[in-house]
Amino acid sequence: MKVVHFHNPGSPSLENELHLFAEKGIEYVRCMEPMTQEEQIRACEGADAVLTIVKPFPREVIEKLDSSVKCIVRIAMGYEIVDVEACSERGIYVCNIPDYAMEEVAVHQTALILACLRKVVYYDRKVREGAYDHVGYLEGYSARRIYVLSVGLLGFGRIAKNVARYMQSFGASVYAYDPLLPDEVFAEHGVTRVRTKEEIFRTCDIITPNIPLMESSYHIIDAEAIAHMKDGVIIVNTGRGALVDTEALLAGLQSGKVKAAGLDVHETEPFHDLDHPFMKMENVVLTPHIAFQTTESFEELQHKAVLYAIDGAMGKISAGAVNGGCVRP
Known part of the structure; x- marks a missing residue:
């Protein structure tokens, strides 16, 4: 199994939680921004789950994702950067972290x-x-x-x-x-x-x-x-x-x-x-979109994001799924 993380400087690094992937035998790959949509699509090849905080996943990207992708986790409360309808059509679960801050x-x-x-x-x-x-x-x-x-x-x-x-x-x-x-x-x-x-x-x-x-x-x-x-x-x-x-x-x-x-x-x-x-x-x-930030909230955000990505990679519907009724074609 494989998880791909689209990371931006300054956003949660997940460093303290990466051992959870290793314990489940899941390969973790970090992709640094910026990158084009074509590079984004290629980076997702073979991925079972994807983590993103800033990188958008619009319909034109989702329609070209590898069939291996089962889940996209937005490392935030909102999930407006992911086209949920397009994901549902492909049987991809979309998860956010709605309760961390x-x-x-x-x-x-x-x-x-x-x-x-x-x-x-x-x-x-x-x-x-x-x-x-x-x-x-x-x-x-x-x-x-x-x-x-x-x-x-x-x-x-x-x-x-x-x-x-x-x-x-x-x-x-x-x-x-x-x-x-x-x-x-x-x-x-x-x-x-x-x-x-x-x-x-x-x-x-x-x-x-x-x-x-x-x-x-x-x-x-x-x-x-x-x-x-x-x-x-x-x-x-x-x-x-x-x-x-x-x-x-x-x-x-x-x-x-x-x-x-x-x-x-x-x-x-x-x-x-x-x-x-x-x-x-x-x-x-x-203020600069900082309402969510404390030491404790960042720790909680990273922990839940990794748990939801593990669930997604294993084909489970996590607690953060916003389209839990979707069915893989």
């Missing part, structure tokens, strides 16, 4: 909310610029007491449940929209259930999307959604960049409709356009 992402999301509310980054810059010239120095938009505010969660999975708990501890009211869950889940967590995402837009002072990126959720926060939001809304995104329409968010910030934004993810990544208006906006907090 639940606490980390929720903490980072809460940190961005608090940074926007309390203007932590804003005032840090002002102090460093020498603007702090008297006690009680105030500038920019007004901060608010958290207990008078409402947080709106689009999606109520494991990350959102943690965010709800953290924000409730500060006294905020929490509303959530998730049509896939029964009423008792919301009641159990002391969260007000709403039946439409439009209710979140109309009702909440702080709004965060906590859902996978797919066709139905692409730009779930767009110009129309922002138009229906309360004046002075705060938008935070730690999910996927394309859940929020960048141009619509920019227009909302420029008009004042959106008071502040905290973004860990961006529609274009890496996001390093120094001329982009976000870079000059003091009411926008930017």
Whole structure:
């Protein structure tokens, strides 16, 4: 058996877990980026399972993969870089690691909310610029007491449940929209259930999307959604960049409709356009897609990725399979 790992510098190396492949008699091959699609396809020859974190697997690649490939494991929560439908047609299981950084992402999301509310980054810059010239120095938009505010969660999975708990501890009211869950889940967590995402837009002072990126959720926060939001809304995104329409968010910030934004993810990544208006906006907090990262989360991610790849190589359906019903032709 053979596992091929498409590795990018800076991404999990799996070094501490490679002994698990050896114990199962599985050959491990690491392929370093960059490489062309033709090189990618050749690298997969004879592979039983494939691991990737950044390298996309679109339909045109999947249709040409060696018939030996049984499983593709995305070493991340999301799996948008793999064409799941094309994989299902070929009987290839697609796995992600959906539960490795639940606490980390929720903490980072809460940190961005608090940074926007309390203007932590804003005032840090002002102090460093020498603007702090008297006690009680105030500038920019007004901060608010958290207990008078409402947080709106689009999606109520494991990350959102943690965010709800953290924000409730500060006294905020929490509303959530998730049509896939029964009423008792919301009641159990002391969260007000709403039946439409439009209710979140109309009702909440702080709004965060906590859902996978797919066709139905692409730009779930767009110009129309922002138009229906309360004046002075705060938008935070730690999910996927394309859940929020960048141009619509920019227009909302420029008009004042959106008071502040905290973004860990961006529609274009890496996001390093120094001329982009976000870079000059003091009411926008930017981090480099790092919400998932702690020492513990990386260890968990690597361990689960290797276990799922072993399952896939052996023809087993792992716990992380997103298309477990597919059948090999």
